[in-house]
Amino acid sequence: MSGIDIRGGGVVAVDTDALRAAADRYASERAELDDVCRRLRLEAARLSDLVDPTGDGAPGRVALIADHVDGVAARAAGLERRLRSLAAVYEFVELRAARAAAAAAGDEAVVERLDRTLDRLQHDDPLAGIAAAELEVAWDVRVLTTVAGPVTSGALPANAQATSILLMASLAGLGAGRVRHGERLRGSAEPVVVAPVGAVRRDGAPPHSLAAALGRIPPGADGARVRVERYAMPDGSRRFAVYVAGTRSGSIDGGAEPWDMRSNLQLYAGERSSSYDATLAALRDAGARPGDAAYVFGHSQGGMIADRVAMEGGFDTRLLVTAGSPTEAQAGPDTVSVQLRHRDDPVAALAVGASPGTVGAPGSVIVERLADPLLGPQDLTLAPHHLGAYIDTARELDGSPDPRVAGLTRVLGELDAAASVEVTEYGAVRGG
Incomplete structure (x- = not known):
């Protein structure tokens, strides 16, 4: 590591x-x-x-x-x-x-x-304008280097490398992968039905680290795709933590599974997906209403969904944590943004190097590492993109002496005052 x-x-x-x-x-x-x-x-x-x-x-x-x-x-x-x-x-x-x-x-x-x-x-100051333009050009070069890195490192099959570099360079030029302030998903998704998986638990507790929080993202084996924690605060207000899973199917034909490649393509193109609508439906079913405080976590496709929930879900998003997300949300000044990326994760590389401006509230961070420096059979399974690898990265962040980590811990600590915590996990089916 x-x-x-x-x-x-x-x-x-x-x-x-x-x-x-x-x-x-x-x-x-x-x-x-x-x-x-x-x-x-x-x-x-x-x-x-x-x-x-x-x-x-x-x-x-x-x-x-x-x-x-x-x-x-x-x-x-x-x-x-x-x-x-x-x-x-x-x-x-x-x-x-x-x-x-x-x-x-x-x-x-x-x-x-x-x-x-x-x-x-x-x-x-005319010279400052010229220097700023040069700085932006240097950033664009870094973007292309970041995008091409996992491709040329062996994370993708050799015969796909050249095509992938050209595709990702085009995406970088178009600014794909960035969810800008004020943008909204276009169109409408297919109907989706959301239902709890298992019994509602009323003995929950808040996570006390980012690694623990990412560990609550549903693994998907039991059909759960979204976990919602409802926090009843002493003053009568409600707060919600939502954990959104990554892709569960490579299908693009719009079958029963909302967390599929079709939803991936829709979200990355800026269109509504059944998985995004299912996540909002799960929050509503748990009692979340516009303006409620929200703490949002997502991996892979769940990261794209988390970005959109934070940007246009109507909640007071206090914390946005994404792991291996193909997009980056240009979160506002009241949202602490934590982005976990692996340099050898080609999915994270689709964020095309991140925003050229500041993102999120003071204390927001982008955390990167090389998850799997050795070439091997694991590259065929995109091991650096796995949730477990990102939990390891979050664990390193939790243990870092960087002073910003204490700020992130304080944001999570806002949930410690809850009088009770209700936990519900949800599954979803496209088309009813």
Whole structure:
């Protein structure tokens, strides 16, 4: 098992306000150093006017100290300029990403407002706009590298590699794999019937780690596809955790199994699927209503469903965790987003490198690792894509000293105050 790489987002993984605040501190320190330098030079001049009976060269030594302080002040000024320039560059990228999302959502008012802001920034700092464009090009190169990696590593049969690279490069160019803010699934899915599998349990408990949460995704052997936990809070409110399974059938003919390849293709193309509608039906059956707090977990196709539940399900999604998902949701500022990806998982590679902008609330993370570095027969079964491999990755994340992990634990800990936890697992059949 290789180590994990934890990062905060795509191109924009920095806080521009924090950069400018740091620049302000350097500016303040530079002003103080300038004042010290001025006083030292005055003192050197004063000493040089006096008779120096000892001949120890005190005026020269003071002048040398002044020169050193002047050099430190110049370095502080340079750091200040570079920090302000970086802030401008990253603000350009962030605003362009926001403009693209607004354009995709058809929000012309927001597009016009962002255009005015971008024009002002371009006028104030033309070089920052050029640097931002270069950064976005570099990101597109990283996207293609990320997409091609699992293909050329042997995760796919050799005779499919060239075709797959071309296909995925096309998907990257089209921006497929990104669920943008304001986007909605198109069309309508076939009728689907949802029913509990087994008895409702009223002795549930919240998960206390991401690995434990992913372990609650239904394995599917008993027909369960969605697990819903209803949390009754002391103030009378309700919260819901939902765990959505991955693909269970390779069929594309629209048979009885909603979690099939047909649903995969529909969701990836931005169309409604029976599996998505079944998940919403399960939540409604468990008592979830628009505005209720939700904690959403999904693997593979379940990750695509989880993204859509978070983006358009109408819930107050506090936490969105996906493992091996072919898509990435550009979650809003109130949703902590956790994306687990394996570099040798060709399914996760369909997210085409992730969003170029920030995703989710502060503390959101993308976690990557190489799940299976050795070539072997397991590659034919896409072992790096298996839920068990992603649970191992989540376990590594849980044990990481990264300070963001404590924030994720706190979000999960919101459920600890529940007075009771009701657990229901659901199966579904397409077409009734």
